[in-house]
Amino acid sequence: MSADHLPLTVVWAYRRTGKFAFHVLTGALETDARTAAVPVVFANGVEAMVAAIGDARARGGRVLVGWSFYSPDAAAMTAELQAVKARIDDARVLHVCGGVHATAEPEATLRAGWDLVAIGEGERLVRDLVDCVANGGEPRVLPGIASLGPDGTLKKNGRADRIALDDFPPFGPEHGRFGPIEITRGCIYACRFCQTPYFAGANFRHRSVANVRHWVRFLVGRGFRDFRFLTPTSLSYGTRTAEPDLAAVEELLAGVREEIGPARKLWFGTFPSEVRPEHVTPASLALLQRWVSNKTLIVGGQSGSDRVLASSARGHDAACIERAVALCVEHGFLPHVDFLLGLPGEDEGDVEATLQLMDRLVARGAKVHGHTFLPLPGTPWQKAAPGALTAEVRRKLKNLASKGQLYGQWEQQEVTAQAMAGRRSSR
Numbered sequence: 001m002s003a004d005h006l007p008l009t010v011v012w013a014y015r016r017t018g019k020f021a022f023h024v025l026t027g028a029l030e031t032d033a034r035t036a037a038v039p040v041v042f043a044n045g046v047e048a049m050v051a052a053i054g055d056a057r058a059r060g061g062r063v064l065v066g067w068s069f070y071s072p073d074a075a076a077m078t079a080e081l082q083a084v085k086a087r088i089d090d091a092r093v094l095h096v097c098g099g100v101h102a103t104a105e106p107e108a109t110l111r112a113g114w115d116l117v118a119i120g121e122g123e124r125l126v127r128d129l130v131d132c133v134a135n136g137g138e139p140r141v142l143p144g145i146a147s148l149g150p151d152g153t154l155k156k157n158g159r160a161d162r163i164a165l166d167d168f169p170p171f172g173p174e175h176g177r178f179g180p181i182e183i184t185r186g187c188i189y190a191c192r193f194c195q196t197p198y199f200a201g202a203n204f205r206h207r208s209v210a211n212v213r214h215w216v217r218f219l220v221g222r223g224f225r226d227f228r229f230l231t232p233t234s235l236s237y238g239t240r241t242a243e244p245d246l247a248a249v250e251e252l253l254a255g256v257r258e259e260i261g262p263a264r265k266l267w268f269g270t271f272p273s274e275v276r277p278e279h280v281t282p283a284s285l286a287l288l289q290r291w292v293s294n295k296t297l298i299v300g301g302q303s304g305s306d307r308v309l310a311s312s313a314r315g316h317d318a319a320c321i322e323r324a325v326a327l328c329v330e331h332g333f334l335p336h337v338d339f340l341l342g343l344p345g346e347d348e349g350d351v352e353a354t355l356q357l358m359d360r361l362v363a364r365g366a367k368v369h370g371h372t373f374l375p376l377p378g379t380p381w382q383k384a385a386p387g388a389l390t391a392e393v394r395r396k397l398k399n400l401a402s403k404g405q406l407y408g409q410w411e412q413q414e415v416t417a418q419a420m421a422g423r424r425s426s427r
């Protein structure tokens with residue numbers, strides 16, 4: 001056997017934020033005859049990665065180290081990559097980075113030290129990449145792979161094809177790696193601050209009810225008691241437009257309930273997904289009341305200023321957020337409303353409108369989830385100024401937080417936003 005045909009081990013740089021993406025990629029490898037037997041190791045942190053790569057090298061052959069993370073974690077992950085490479089410098093070890101950040105910033109990612117970038121959705125590409133490397137092929141020519149040429153210029157082969165969710169498992173069952181079932185990918189809304197539509201496309205692709213039920217049944221068989229779903233907008237299940245298809249949502253929820261029975265928990269419209277405020281109606285709430293276990297609904301609000309909502313292309317106004325909260329409370333749900341502070345173009349009046357709306361929502365019984373705007377790569381606002389809060393805004397938010405009416409990472413995100421903008425301008 002030549003050195004090029006020695007066995008391959010896949011090591012995932014398995015950090016918390018990218019965790020479910022690795023489960024999905026593992027499921028894709030498990031379900032392709034070409035890659036099902038390739039060993040996959042989940043290594044969390046530098047020491048675990050060095051150990052996993054060392055073990056794989058001791059067995060001979062090549063090692064593909066897969067990375068995936070969100071833009072705010074790019075600096076920390078780059079430091080981890082450099083720490084791993086400082087300990088193991090071996091041409092048989094290939095560091096590949098995929099996901100939303102790497103797709104939006106392939107050149108910066110390659111210049112930071114990754115050997116290859118996987119552009120676009122990973123399920124099909126990871127199979128082709130692993131098969132190619134395992135057989136001693138040249139991964140740089142694969143569609144969806146970007147690399148730096150010998151002269152240091154970026155070489156891109158387009159992006160990986162978008163997939164149909166039904167064609168892939170929602171996690172890695174053979175490796176016992178589970179997570180929420182992704183029911184919808186892509187988003188028809190194009191909120192200017194959000195990476196989702198720019199990465200996954202500006203239309204909805206839904207997992208079929210039959211396929212969701214298949215995986216729910218599988219999880220029931222494994223003893224799971226809680227069932228969660230991943231979607232950019234929960235009440236958009238089954239539709240292709242901005243108009244919800246409540247019959248499709250009901251078919252999904254009734255089907256899942258039939259699989260899990262009355263005692264297990266069905267979480268929908270809450271973590272890790274949310275509902276858009278204009279989709280909150282007496283009819284949709286009655287439907288949720290009938291089928292779901294959660295009493296909390298996460299509602300995307302983002303701003304109390306109609307001007308800022310319009311400029312960020314949210315597709316609803318502030319009154320709509322207030323109506324949604326009132327309806328949630330009337331129907332016995334506790335609304336948690338997401339807000340983004342420091343959005344581009346916000347003036348004092350806009351900020352005041354947001355703070356006043358927060359007060360009114362809290363008075364109605366809602367909780368506020370505060371975020372600070374991050375200029376995310378790949379979005380129309382990637383070059384905008386990072387979200388910054390005035391001392392007065394911070395004081396008001398802390399006051400709400402002290403009463404248990406607001407929570408979130410808004411303070412840390414303000415620091416992260418500044419750091420992201422600093423790195424952007426230094427490139």
Ligand code: SF4
Binds near residue numbers: 195197232
């Ligand atoms: S914020 Fe939500 S609704 Fe807007 S584009 Fe992103 S996923 Fe879609």
